[in-house]
Amino acid sequence: MPTYNFSAGPGMLPAPVLEEVQSQLLSYKESGVSIVEMSHRSSAFIEVARELEHRLRRLMHIPDTYAVLFLQGGATLQFSMVPMNLGKSGRFAYLDSGTWSKKAIQDASRFGDVVLAGSSTATTYGTIPVWPESIQDVDYLHLTLNNTIEGTRYTALPETNVPLVADVSSNILAEAIDVERFGLIYAGAQKNIGPAGLTLVVIRRDLIVERDLPSYLAYSKHVDTLLNTPATFSLYVAERVLAWIEAEGGVSEMERRNREKSERLYHALDTSSLFRPIVTDTTCRSLTNIPFTTGDDVTDEAFRKFAEMRGLIELGGHRSVGGLRASLYNAMPLEGVNRLIETMQEFEQGGH
Ligand code: PMP
Numbered sequence: 485m486p487t488y489n490f491s492a493g494p495g496m497l498p499a500p501v502l503e504e505v506q507s508q509l510l511s512y513k514e515s516g517v518s519i520v521e522m523s524h525r526s527s528a529f530i531e532v533a534r535e536l537e538h539r540l541r542r543l544m545h546i547p548d549t550y551a552v553l554f555l556q557g558g559a560t561l562q563f564s565m566v567p568m569n570l571g572k573s574g575r576f577a578y579l580d581s582g583t584w585s586k587k588a589i590q591d592a593s594r595f596g597d598v599v600l601a602g603s604s605t606a607t608t609y610g611t612i613p614v615w616p617e618s619i620q621d622v623d624y625l626h627l628t629l630n631n632t633i634e635g636t637r638y639t640a641l642p643e644t645n646v647p648l649v650a651d652v653s654s655n656i657l658a659e660a661i662d663v664e665r666f667g668l669i670y671a672g673a674q675k676n677i678g679p680a681g682l683t684l685v686v687i688r689r690d691l692i693v694e695r696d697l698p699s700y701l702a703y704s705k706h707v708d709t710l711l712n713t714p715a716t717f718s719l720y721v722a723e724r725v726l727a728w729i730e731a732e733g734g735v736s737e738m739e740r741r742n743r744e745k746s747e748r749l750y751h752a753l754d755t756s757s758l759f760r761p762i763v764t765d766t767t768c769r770s771l772t773n774i775p776f777t778t779g780d781d782v783t784d785e786a787f788r789k790f791a792e793m794r795g796l797i798e799l800g801g802h803r804s805v806g807g808l809r810a811s812l813y814n815a816m817p818l819e820g821v822n823r824l825i826e827t828m829q830e831f832e833q834g835g836h
Contacts, residue, residue: 488820491798492632492773493654494674496815501724519720524713532723533710539726543735544656546663546686553685553706554714559584559653562670562683563591566649569695569703570624570668577601577622577646581638582609582631583804584651592626601625601642609634612768619644624667630655632675633802635775635809636768641665647691656684657729658772658814659739667691675772676813678722681715729814738814742771745812745821749774752825758783758832762807777807784808791827796820 489496512519515528522529537552546552555561566588567576574596578589580603589598599622602613609631619625624647630637632654641648647667655661656671663669668687674680685703692703699705700712729738750769753761753776762775778784784807788799801807810824 485795486819487795487797488816488823489797490810490812490816490820490824492675492802492809492811493672494680495676495811495813497678497721497725498728498815501721501728504724505721520717522716524710524716529716529720532720533714536719536723536726539723539730540684540686543726543729544661544663544686549690550663550686550688551692551703551707553687553703554710554719555683555685555706556681556715558680558683559651559670559672560587560591562651562685563588564595565685565701565703566624566626566668566670567592567595568697568701569693570647570649570691571596572623573621575599575622577619577625579603579613579615579625579627579642580605581613581628581636582634583802584632584653585626585628588626588628588651596623604636607765609636610763611765612636612638615642619646622646624649626650629661629669630658630770630772632770632773632811633775633805633809635763635770635773636765637770639768647688654772654811655770657726657735657738658742660735673718673722675811676725678725679715679718682718682722739771741818742812742814745816745818746771746774748818749810749812749821749825752828756828756832759787759808759828772813773809773811775801775805775807775809777801781806787828787831790831791824794823794827796824796827799824 509518576592576596577599579601592598601619602615604611604613625644626649628651649668650666652669653671654675657676670685673682694704695702705711753759758778759776763769791799799808801809
Protein backbone atom coordinates (compact mmCIF):
# COMPACT_ATOMS: atom_id res chain seq x y z
CA MET A 485 0.00 0.00 0.00
CA PRO A 486 1.63 3.30 -1.04
CA THR A 487 1.86 6.15 1.45
CA TYR A 488 0.42 9.50 0.40
CA ASN A 489 1.77 12.46 2.32
CA PHE A 490 -0.60 15.44 2.56
CA SER A 491 1.77 17.54 4.69
CA ALA A 492 1.69 21.33 4.22
CA GLY A 493 5.47 21.46 4.43
CA PRO A 494 8.02 20.06 4.37
CA GLY A 495 5.88 18.34 1.80
CA MET A 496 5.90 15.38 -0.53
CA LEU A 497 8.68 15.31 -3.16
CA PRO A 498 8.66 13.33 -6.42
CA ALA A 499 9.71 9.71 -5.75
CA PRO A 500 11.98 9.50 -8.85
CA VAL A 501 13.94 12.50 -7.54
CA LEU A 502 14.41 10.94 -4.08
CA GLU A 503 15.52 7.68 -5.71
CA GLU A 504 18.06 9.50 -7.86
CA VAL A 505 19.36 11.44 -4.84
CA GLN A 506 19.71 8.20 -2.92
CA SER A 507 21.65 6.55 -5.72
CA GLN A 508 23.99 9.55 -6.00
CA LEU A 509 24.45 10.24 -2.32
CA LEU A 510 27.70 8.37 -1.72
CA SER A 511 29.40 9.31 -4.96
CA TYR A 512 28.11 12.26 -6.93
CA LYS A 513 28.47 11.59 -10.68
CA GLU A 514 31.15 8.97 -9.95
CA SER A 515 33.39 11.54 -8.29
CA GLY A 516 33.97 9.34 -5.24
CA VAL A 517 32.58 11.99 -2.88
CA SER A 518 29.08 13.01 -1.90
CA ILE A 519 27.59 16.29 -3.04
CA VAL A 520 27.20 17.15 0.65
CA GLU A 521 30.97 16.78 1.11
CA MET A 522 31.88 19.15 -1.70
CA SER A 523 32.92 22.76 -1.45
CA HIS A 524 30.24 25.18 -2.53
CA ARG A 525 33.00 26.79 -4.63
CA SER A 526 33.83 23.52 -6.46
CA SER A 527 33.08 23.47 -10.16
CA ALA A 528 30.65 20.57 -9.65
CA PHE A 529 28.60 22.49 -7.12
CA ILE A 530 28.75 25.79 -9.00
CA GLU A 531 27.28 23.90 -11.96
CA VAL A 532 24.40 22.67 -9.76
CA ALA A 533 23.64 26.21 -8.57
CA ARG A 534 23.85 27.59 -12.10
CA GLU A 535 21.52 24.90 -13.46
CA LEU A 536 19.07 25.53 -10.63
CA GLU A 537 18.93 29.20 -11.54
CA HIS A 538 18.58 28.47 -15.27
CA ARG A 539 15.78 26.00 -14.71
CA LEU A 540 13.94 28.38 -12.40
CA ARG A 541 14.27 31.20 -14.93
CA ARG A 542 12.94 28.96 -17.71
CA LEU A 543 10.07 27.54 -15.65
CA MET A 544 8.90 30.90 -14.30
CA HIS A 545 9.88 33.09 -17.27
CA ILE A 546 12.13 35.26 -15.11
CA PRO A 547 13.90 37.90 -17.23
CA ASP A 548 17.48 39.12 -16.67
CA THR A 549 16.12 42.31 -15.14
CA TYR A 550 15.48 40.17 -12.04
CA ALA A 551 18.09 38.61 -9.76
CA VAL A 552 17.59 35.15 -8.25
CA LEU A 553 18.98 34.69 -4.73
CA PHE A 554 19.47 31.42 -2.84
CA LEU A 555 19.18 32.28 0.84
CA GLN A 556 18.52 30.59 4.18
CA GLY A 557 16.33 31.55 7.11
CA GLY A 558 13.05 30.50 5.48
CA ALA A 559 10.23 32.76 4.39
CA THR A 560 10.27 34.00 7.98
CA LEU A 561 13.60 35.82 7.53
CA GLN A 562 12.11 37.54 4.47
CA PHE A 563 9.43 39.02 6.72
CA SER A 564 12.31 41.20 8.01
CA MET A 565 14.66 41.37 5.02
CA VAL A 566 11.93 42.84 2.81
CA PRO A 567 11.31 45.96 4.97
CA MET A 568 15.03 46.25 5.84
CA ASN A 569 15.99 46.39 2.17
CA LEU A 570 12.99 47.95 0.42
CA GLY A 571 12.07 50.44 3.12
CA LYS A 572 12.88 54.06 2.21
CA SER A 573 10.11 56.23 3.60
CA GLY A 574 9.44 53.75 6.41
CA ARG A 575 5.81 53.25 5.33
CA PHE A 576 4.87 49.82 4.00
CA ALA A 577 1.43 48.58 2.93
CA TYR A 578 0.26 45.05 3.75
CA LEU A 579 -2.79 42.98 2.91
CA ASP A 580 -3.73 40.74 5.81
CA SER A 581 -5.14 37.50 4.41
CA GLY A 582 -4.07 34.94 6.99
CA THR A 583 -1.74 33.73 9.70
CA TRP A 584 1.42 34.10 7.60
CA SER A 585 0.65 37.60 6.38
CA LYS A 586 -0.09 38.58 9.98
CA LYS A 587 3.37 37.33 10.97
CA ALA A 588 4.90 39.27 8.07
CA ILE A 589 3.12 42.40 9.35
CA GLN A 590 4.35 41.86 12.91
CA ASP A 591 7.97 41.63 11.77
CA ALA A 592 7.71 44.55 9.33
CA SER A 593 6.31 46.83 12.02
CA ARG A 594 9.71 46.68 13.76
CA PHE A 595 11.18 48.57 10.81
CA GLY A 596 8.56 51.21 10.08
CA ASP A 597 4.85 52.00 9.91
CA VAL A 598 2.65 49.30 8.47
CA VAL A 599 -0.35 50.63 6.56
CA LEU A 600 -3.05 47.97 6.55
CA ALA A 601 -4.33 48.17 2.97
CA GLY A 602 -6.97 45.49 3.53
CA SER A 603 -7.81 42.60 5.81
CA SER A 604 -10.05 39.56 5.73
CA THR A 605 -10.22 39.04 9.48
CA ALA A 606 -13.97 39.84 9.30
CA THR A 607 -14.52 36.55 7.46
CA THR A 608 -11.96 34.80 9.71
CA TYR A 609 -9.69 34.73 6.66
CA GLY A 610 -12.28 32.83 4.61
CA THR A 611 -11.90 35.33 1.76
CA ILE A 612 -9.21 37.47 0.14
CA PRO A 613 -9.13 41.08 1.40
CA VAL A 614 -10.64 43.91 -0.60
CA TRP A 615 -8.04 46.55 -1.42
CA PRO A 616 -8.43 50.27 -2.09
CA GLU A 617 -8.37 51.51 -5.69
CA SER A 618 -5.23 53.51 -5.11
CA ILE A 619 -2.28 52.55 -2.96
CA GLN A 620 0.48 55.15 -2.86
CA ASP A 621 3.02 56.88 -0.62
CA VAL A 622 4.35 53.56 0.61
CA ASP A 623 7.58 51.74 -0.27
CA TYR A 624 5.82 48.56 -1.37
CA LEU A 625 2.65 46.52 -1.01
CA HIS A 626 3.03 43.03 0.47
CA LEU A 627 0.63 40.14 0.07
CA THR A 628 0.60 36.38 0.64
CA LEU A 629 -0.39 34.92 -2.70
CA ASN A 630 -1.53 31.58 -1.32
CA ASN A 631 -2.59 31.22 2.30
CA THR A 632 -1.28 27.83 3.35
CA ILE A 633 -3.25 27.56 6.59
CA GLU A 634 -6.56 29.10 5.52
CA GLY A 635 -6.59 27.61 2.01
CA THR A 636 -7.29 30.78 0.04
CA ARG A 637 -5.51 32.36 -2.92
CA TYR A 638 -5.49 35.61 -4.88
CA THR A 639 -6.81 35.36 -8.42
CA ALA A 640 -6.36 39.09 -9.14
CA LEU A 641 -3.70 41.57 -8.06
CA PRO A 642 -3.92 45.22 -7.02
CA GLU A 643 -3.09 47.75 -9.73
CA THR A 644 -0.54 50.05 -8.14
CA ASN A 645 2.60 51.98 -8.97
CA VAL A 646 4.39 50.80 -5.83
CA PRO A 647 6.31 47.51 -6.07
CA LEU A 648 4.25 44.43 -5.24
CA VAL A 649 5.97 41.98 -2.90
CA ALA A 650 4.56 38.47 -2.54
CA ASP A 651 5.12 35.50 -0.28
CA VAL A 652 4.69 32.60 -2.71
CA SER A 653 5.90 29.84 -0.38
CA SER A 654 2.96 27.51 -0.94
CA ASN A 655 2.12 28.07 -4.61
CA ILE A 656 5.46 28.67 -6.35
CA LEU A 657 5.81 26.28 -9.31
CA ALA A 658 2.33 24.90 -8.55
CA GLU A 659 0.57 27.50 -10.68
CA ALA A 660 1.66 30.21 -13.10
CA ILE A 661 2.92 33.37 -11.40
CA ASP A 662 3.50 36.43 -13.57
CA VAL A 663 6.84 37.42 -12.04
CA GLU A 664 6.93 40.72 -13.91
CA ARG A 665 3.89 41.95 -11.98
CA PHE A 666 6.06 41.87 -8.84
CA GLY A 667 9.03 43.77 -7.50
CA LEU A 668 9.99 40.82 -5.35
CA ILE A 669 8.72 37.31 -4.62
CA TYR A 670 10.03 34.91 -2.00
CA ALA A 671 9.44 31.32 -0.95
CA GLY A 672 10.71 28.75 1.48
CA ALA A 673 11.67 25.69 -0.59
CA GLN A 674 10.11 22.98 1.53
CA LYS A 675 6.80 22.61 -0.30
CA ASN A 676 7.19 22.58 -4.07
CA ILE A 677 10.90 23.15 -4.57
CA GLY A 678 12.86 20.72 -2.40
CA PRO A 679 14.07 20.13 1.15
CA ALA A 680 13.93 22.82 3.84
CA GLY A 681 16.98 25.07 4.19
CA LEU A 682 16.74 26.97 0.92
CA THR A 683 14.80 30.20 0.49
CA LEU A 684 14.30 31.67 -2.96
CA VAL A 685 14.13 35.40 -3.53
CA VAL A 686 13.46 36.82 -6.99
CA ILE A 687 13.94 40.58 -7.03
CA ARG A 688 13.77 43.24 -9.74
CA ARG A 689 17.31 44.55 -10.03
CA ASP A 690 16.39 48.24 -9.82
CA LEU A 691 15.06 47.62 -6.29
CA ILE A 692 18.42 46.39 -5.05
CA VAL A 693 20.23 49.22 -3.33
CA GLU A 694 23.26 49.30 -1.04
CA ARG A 695 22.04 49.49 2.55
CA ASP A 696 23.91 49.81 5.78
CA LEU A 697 22.99 46.33 6.96
CA PRO A 698 24.81 43.28 8.29
CA SER A 699 26.12 41.61 5.13
CA TYR A 700 23.86 38.56 5.14
CA LEU A 701 20.77 40.71 5.51
CA ALA A 702 21.49 42.93 2.48
CA TYR A 703 20.09 41.66 -0.84
CA SER A 704 22.87 43.58 -2.63
CA LYS A 705 25.48 41.23 -1.12
CA HIS A 706 23.81 38.14 -2.60
CA VAL A 707 23.31 39.31 -6.18
CA ASP A 708 25.00 37.13 -8.83
CA THR A 709 27.23 35.50 -6.21
CA LEU A 710 27.15 33.05 -3.32
CA LEU A 711 27.98 35.27 -0.36
CA ASN A 712 28.53 32.36 2.00
CA THR A 713 27.89 28.62 2.16
CA PRO A 714 24.36 27.97 0.94
CA ALA A 715 22.29 24.94 1.96
CA THR A 716 24.14 22.80 -0.57
CA PHE A 717 22.05 19.64 -0.20
CA SER A 718 18.81 21.63 -0.55
CA LEU A 719 20.06 23.37 -3.69
CA TYR A 720 21.15 20.05 -5.16
CA VAL A 721 17.77 18.38 -4.56
CA ALA A 722 15.91 21.50 -5.71
CA GLU A 723 17.79 21.41 -9.00
CA ARG A 724 16.67 17.79 -9.49
CA VAL A 725 13.05 18.65 -8.58
CA LEU A 726 13.04 21.45 -11.17
CA ALA A 727 14.47 19.06 -13.76
CA TRP A 728 11.56 16.73 -12.94
CA ILE A 729 9.04 19.57 -13.33
CA GLU A 730 10.53 20.49 -16.72
CA ALA A 731 10.43 16.87 -17.89
CA GLU A 732 6.80 16.55 -16.76
CA GLY A 733 5.73 19.54 -18.85
CA GLY A 734 6.56 22.63 -16.79
CA VAL A 735 4.48 24.90 -14.58
CA SER A 736 1.44 24.93 -16.89
CA GLU A 737 1.22 21.15 -16.61
CA MET A 738 1.69 21.33 -12.81
CA GLU A 739 -1.14 23.87 -12.66
CA ARG A 740 -3.38 21.69 -14.84
CA ARG A 741 -2.77 18.72 -12.53
CA ASN A 742 -3.23 20.78 -9.37
CA ARG A 743 -6.53 22.18 -10.69
CA GLU A 744 -7.77 18.71 -11.46
CA LYS A 745 -6.75 17.40 -8.02
CA SER A 746 -8.22 20.33 -6.09
CA GLU A 747 -11.46 20.39 -8.13
CA ARG A 748 -11.93 16.70 -7.56
CA LEU A 749 -11.41 17.02 -3.80
CA TYR A 750 -13.59 20.12 -3.58
CA HIS A 751 -16.36 18.36 -5.50
CA ALA A 752 -16.24 15.50 -2.98
CA LEU A 753 -16.32 17.96 -0.07
CA ASP A 754 -19.14 20.06 -1.55
CA THR A 755 -21.32 16.96 -2.06
CA SER A 756 -20.42 15.05 1.12
CA SER A 757 -22.98 14.67 3.89
CA LEU A 758 -20.29 14.41 6.58
CA PHE A 759 -17.33 16.52 5.48
CA ARG A 760 -17.45 20.16 4.44
CA PRO A 761 -14.87 22.57 3.03
CA ILE A 762 -13.75 25.46 5.25
CA VAL A 763 -13.46 27.85 2.29
CA THR A 764 -17.00 28.38 0.99
CA ASP A 765 -16.13 31.27 -1.34
CA THR A 766 -15.44 29.32 -4.54
CA THR A 767 -13.64 32.28 -6.14
CA CYS A 768 -10.63 32.12 -3.87
CA ARG A 769 -10.03 28.45 -3.15
CA SER A 770 -6.37 27.43 -3.11
CA LEU A 771 -5.16 24.82 -5.58
CA THR A 772 -2.60 23.47 -3.11
CA ASN A 773 -4.01 23.65 0.44
CA ILE A 774 -7.53 22.46 1.16
CA PRO A 775 -8.81 22.72 4.74
CA PHE A 776 -11.94 20.77 5.64
CA THR A 777 -13.81 19.46 8.65
CA THR A 778 -16.71 17.36 9.85
CA GLY A 779 -17.59 20.21 12.19
CA ASP A 780 -16.65 18.12 15.21
CA ASP A 781 -13.11 17.87 16.65
CA VAL A 782 -13.51 14.30 17.85
CA THR A 783 -14.79 13.08 14.47
CA ASP A 784 -12.04 15.02 12.65
CA GLU A 785 -9.44 13.31 14.79
CA ALA A 786 -11.10 9.92 14.26
CA PHE A 787 -10.93 10.46 10.49
CA ARG A 788 -7.30 11.58 10.65
CA LYS A 789 -6.39 8.30 12.37
CA PHE A 790 -8.63 6.24 10.07
CA ALA A 791 -6.87 7.75 7.03
CA GLU A 792 -3.42 7.36 8.59
CA MET A 793 -4.00 3.62 9.04
CA ARG A 794 -4.70 3.46 5.30
CA GLY A 795 -1.46 5.24 4.35
CA LEU A 796 -2.88 8.76 4.01
CA ILE A 797 -0.75 10.77 6.39
CA GLU A 798 -0.43 14.35 7.68
CA LEU A 799 -4.10 15.26 7.23
CA GLY A 800 -4.33 17.25 10.47
CA GLY A 801 -5.10 20.97 10.15
CA HIS A 802 -2.55 23.56 11.25
CA ARG A 803 -2.10 23.60 15.01
CA SER A 804 -3.57 27.13 15.14
CA VAL A 805 -6.90 26.22 13.50
CA GLY A 806 -7.37 22.46 13.94
CA GLY A 807 -9.68 20.48 11.66
CA LEU A 808 -8.28 18.71 8.63
CA ARG A 809 -6.20 19.86 5.69
CA ALA A 810 -4.98 18.19 2.51
CA SER A 811 -1.98 19.79 0.83
CA LEU A 812 -1.78 18.81 -2.83
CA TYR A 813 1.65 19.94 -3.96
CA ASN A 814 3.18 18.99 -7.31
CA ALA A 815 4.45 15.60 -6.18
CA MET A 816 0.99 14.43 -5.03
CA PRO A 817 -0.42 12.24 -7.78
CA LEU A 818 -4.10 12.26 -8.73
CA GLU A 819 -4.21 8.71 -7.37
CA GLY A 820 -3.50 10.09 -3.87
CA VAL A 821 -6.52 12.40 -4.11
CA ASN A 822 -8.71 9.56 -5.39
CA ARG A 823 -7.59 7.44 -2.44
CA LEU A 824 -8.43 10.28 -0.04
CA ILE A 825 -11.93 10.66 -1.52
CA GLU A 826 -12.56 6.91 -1.33
CA THR A 827 -11.33 6.88 2.26
CA MET A 828 -13.68 9.76 3.16
CA GLN A 829 -16.58 7.81 1.63
CA GLU A 830 -15.58 4.63 3.45
CA PHE A 831 -15.43 6.53 6.75
CA GLU A 832 -18.81 8.11 6.08
CA GLN A 833 -20.42 4.78 5.23
CA GLY A 834 -18.95 3.26 8.36
CA GLY A 835 -21.47 5.33 10.29
CA HIS A 836 -19.13 7.90 11.80
N1 PMP B 1 4.69 31.94 4.52
C1 PMP B 1 3.87 30.95 4.10
C2 PMP B 1 2.79 31.26 3.11
C3 PMP B 1 4.04 29.66 4.60
O1 PMP B 1 3.23 28.67 4.21
C4 PMP B 1 5.08 29.40 5.53
C5 PMP B 1 5.37 28.03 6.08
N2 PMP B 1 4.39 27.13 6.11
C6 PMP B 1 5.87 30.47 5.95
C7 PMP B 1 5.66 31.72 5.40
C8 PMP B 1 6.99 30.28 6.93
O2 PMP B 1 8.00 29.68 6.22
P1 PMP B 1 9.40 29.24 6.83
O3 PMP B 1 9.11 28.11 7.74
O4 PMP B 1 10.14 28.86 5.59
O5 PMP B 1 9.98 30.42 7.52
